[in-house]
Amino acid sequence: MQETYHKKNIGLNNSSSPVDENGKNCLHSFRDLSRLFEKRFNVSHFPKEPEKLYDAAQHLLTAGGKRIRPVMCLMGNEMFEEIKEDAYYVAVAIELFHNFTLIHDDIMDKAPLRRGMETVHTKYGESTALLAGDVMLVTGYESLQKVHIDYLPRVLSLFNKTAKEVCEGQQLDMDFEKTPDVSFDDYVKMITLKTSVALAASLQLGAILGGAGKGNQEHLYEFGKNLGIAFQVQDDYLDAFGDPEKFGKKQGGDIMANKKTFLLLQAMKVLSAGQQKELNRILSIKDESKIQPVLDIYKSCDIDQWAKELKHKYFSIAMDHLEETAVVSSRKKPLEELALFLIERDM
Amino acid sequence: MQETYHKKNIGLNNSSSPVDENGKNCLHSFRDLSRLFEKRFNVSHFPKEPEKLYDAAQHLLTAGGKRIRPVMCLMGNEMFEEIKEDAYYVAVAIELFHNFTLIHDDIMDKAPLRRGMETVHTKYGESTALLAGDVMLVTGYESLQKVHIDYLPRVLSLFNKTAKEVCEGQQLDMDFEKTPDVSFDDYVKMITLKTSVALAASLQLGAILGGAGKGNQEHLYEFGKNLGIAFQVQDDYLDAFGDPEKFGKKQGGDIMANKKTFLLLQAMKVLSAGQQKELNRILSIKDESKIQPVLDIYKSCDIDQWAKELKHKYFSIAMDHLEETAVVSSRKKPLEELALFLIERDM
Numbered sequence: 013m014q015e016t017y018h019k020k021n022i023g024l025n026n027s028s029s030p031v032d033e034n035g036k037n038c039l040h041s042f043r044d045l046s047r048l049f050e051k052r053f054n055v056s057h058f059p060k061e062p063e064k065l066y067d068a069a070q071h072l073l074t075a076g077g078k079r080i081r082p083v084m085c086l087m088g089n090e091m092f093e094e095i096k097e098d099a100y101y102v103a104v105a106i107e108l109f110h111n112f113t114l115i116h117d118d119i120m121d122k123a124p125l126r127r128g129m130e131t132v133h134t135k136y137g138e139s140t141a142l143l144a145g146d147v148m149l150v151t152g153y154e155s156l157q158k159v160h161i162d163y164l165p166r167v168l169s170l171f172n173k174t175a176k177e178v179c180e181g182q183q184l185d186m187d188f189e190k191t192p193d194v195s196f197d198d199y200v201k202m203i204t205l206k207t208s209v210a211l212a213a214s215l216q217l218g219a220i221l222g223g224a225g226k227g228n229q230e231h232l233y234e235f236g237k238n239l240g241i242a243f244q245v246q247d248d249y250l251d252a253f254g255d256p257e258k259f260g261k262k263q264g265g266d267i268m269a270n271k272k273t274f275l276l277l278q279a280m281k282v283l284s285a286g287q288q289k290e291l292n293r294i295l296s297i298k299d300e301s302k303i304q305p306v307l308d309i310y311k312s313c314d315i316d317q318w319a320k321e322l323k324h325k326y327f328s329i330a331m332d333h334l335e336e337t338a339v340v341s342s343r344k345k346p347l348e349e350l351a352l353f354l355i356e357r358d359m
Numbered sequence: 360m361q362e363t364y365h366k367k368n369i370g371l372n373n374s375s376s377p378v379d380e381n382g383k384n385c386l387h388s389f390r391d392l393s394r395l396f397e398k399r400f401n402v403s404h405f406p407k408e409p410e411k412l413y414d415a416a417q418h419l420l421t422a423g424g425k426r427i428r429p430v431m432c433l434m435g436n437e438m439f440e441e442i443k444e445d446a447y448y449v450a451v452a453i454e455l456f457h458n459f460t461l462i463h464d465d466i467m468d469k470a471p472l473r474r475g476m477e478t479v480h481t482k483y484g485e486s487t488a489l490l491a492g493d494v495m496l497v498t499g500y501e502s503l504q505k506v507h508i509d510y511l512p513r514v515l516s517l518f519n520k521t522a523k524e525v526c527e528g529q530q531l532d533m534d535f536e537k538t539p540d541v542s543f544d545d546y547v548k549m550i551t552l553k554t555s556v557a558l559a560a561s562l563q564l565g566a567i568l569g570g571a572g573k574g575n576q577e578h579l580y581e582f583g584k585n586l587g588i589a590f591q592v593q594d595d596y597l598d599a600f601g602d603p604e605k606f607g608k609k610q611g612g613d614i615m616a617n618k619k620t621f622l623l624l625q626a627m628k629v630l631s632a633g634q635q636k637e638l639n640r641i642l643s644i645k646d647e648s649k650i651q652p653v654l655d656i657y658k659s660c661d662i663d664q665w666a667k668e669l670k671h672k673y674f675s676i677a678m679d680h681l682e683e684t685a686v687v688s689s690r691k692k693p694l695e696e697l698a699l700f701l702i703e704r705d706m
Binding site for chain 2: 061062064065116119120138139140142143145146147149150151153154156157161164165168169172175176179180182183184186187
């Protein structure tokens with residue numbers, strides 16, 4: 013999940029303390045947790061020297077970020093128990109891991125900008141950026157190592173499994189760029205590994221620390237995983253059909269970059285051989301004149317409608333898993349709100 | 360410490376079981392431990408897919424290596440207690456970590472060959488090599504995670520500290536390439552971080568698992584650290600003055616590459632301003648004709664003799680720490696033999 017959240021207010025509860033409108037104790041909102049996390053995270057994570065290495069590592073952290081994953085870890089904890097110190101250690105590790113992947117992904121993609129700033133390799137050179145990513149990952153493990161011994165093995169195990177999967181997802185993404193026909197299932201697998209498992213694992217890690225049972229842990233993992241896929245479908249849809257002003261991105265960016273998306277894969281599946289050939293011809297055009305004809309083709313075979321339904325399918329699966337999680341409804345509210353925030357209801 | 364060990368027989372004890380010439384139980388030799396380690400290490404460390412990612416990761420492991428660091432971990436354990444399963448988990452993590460650094464270092468150095476084979480980025484491309492390094496580091500942590508809970512926090516803590524230091528050393532090495540005057544102390548610091556702490560920590564990790572006390576752990580750490588520095592001094596010396604046939608490397612490789620070495624730093628320190636200028640002029644020559652004049656300058660101010668003494672200084676410090684380690688002498692034999700093997704007595 014890249015940095016393409018819409019620019020609406022991310023907090024649904026403006027109070028800074030967890031008390032509801034009747035003065036009763038309630039769980040923290042996204043905004044509350046985001047603030048609590050930032051307090052812990054906006055510190056220096058690195059020694060002073062070597063200066064270039066640690067300046068490079070700090071560069072991306074300073075640029076901010078939505079902190080979705082660490083907040084999901086805190087929510088996973090708070091669903092079952094008051095937030096404990098360990099959840100912050102894990103949340104910090106998750107956010108450092110996420111930033112490590114961004115630094116290395118940007119090197120691989122030769123991306124010049126991230127969060128409106130120069131990418132680490134643009135500013136500090138590829139070698140230092142590579143090392144800064146490495147040292148950030150190790151610093152993430154340093155944060156994990158503080159977790160209480162009762163939880164450490166389970167936390168490490170899930171963290172490691174997820175970290176490997178994210179690397180695998182990135183490799184599949186690169187492989188798919190060079191693969192002419194990628195199946196729907198393969199694309200879902202890639203998206204799941206590259207972006208969804210990190211959301212899923214963040215929730216489960218929090219749940220482990222909250223003392224959740226195996227069943228609840230699994231439901232939360234599936235909730236996060238399917239929510240991530242729904243978000244990616246939406247991201248692909250909005251790139252093509254979203255209101256550029258509301259979405260904050262130029263329309264058709266994926267089409268311009270010849271990116272494989274849910275929409276393109278589905279179009280290739282439903283079009284006749286002749287239409288596929290025509291679509292490929294249009295895609296080979298190198299300027300913006302190709303965007304509208306591709307959108308027209310998408311619309312002609314109802315890809316927009318198909319994408320909406322696909323998003324709702326994954327969103328429903330996610331919400332079913334939240335429903336199945338065995339805690340009282342009031343404890344599910346922050347995650348419901350997060351899901352509704354991430355997923356546009358009017359798409 | 361790069362892959363420049365001399366091609367003599369690395370094992371000093373040819374028996375495969377730890378029994379001495381009188382049939383008495385004794386500790387394993389380097390060769391024994393190397394064999395025991397290879398048995399555990401020569402397995403598939405990775406899943407099958409994505410194929411390109413894991414083929415790339417496996418590529419370097421298949422090319423072999425001297426396995427100095429994992430064997431030092433096993434030796435650190437066996438000095439205090441029979442080798443336990445945990446020591447193999449940590450040894451595997453150490454060797455995977457070492458290979459992760461080699462993959463990433465080779466990308467940074469744009470090196471075409473490693474262990475006589477194509478480097479990972481040459482064969483699989485930079486992006487996949489970068490990811491293969493990342494996934495190898497995470498796989499190292501997966502091996503660490505199996506360590507018994509009684510040792511896990513201490514093992515993780517030392518492993519993480521060392522991993523960060525190795526990254527710092529690599530950054531300093533890159534920084535020094537662009538720094539005109541590097542001090543002796545700064546160079547020792549860089550070498551210590553880049554290569555020696557990994558040897559030191561490998562021994563200490565083994566000692567932790569063997570139940571060693573804090574004092575013994577520290578002596579072994581210092582033994583490994585100083586042995587590593589002595590080895591680097593020797594490496595720099597042999598590159599300039601070693602017998603190319605015995606050493607297996609072309610004479611003057613560091614001079615050709617304008618590499619900062621112990622020898623060059625010392626020459627710059629003792630030469631007059633005019634001589635320094637002349638040395639810099641010779642170094643700026645781009646062909647092999649510069650090697651002999653630089654060697655002549657080194658000899659004219661006895662840098663060869665100075666380097667021998669410096670190596671012996673660090674070697675003596677290392678051996679003093681081994682001497683101070685509070686175990687019976689017979690348990691120090693494998694480490695003494697390893698030290699004598701790594702450090703040429705006739706230099």
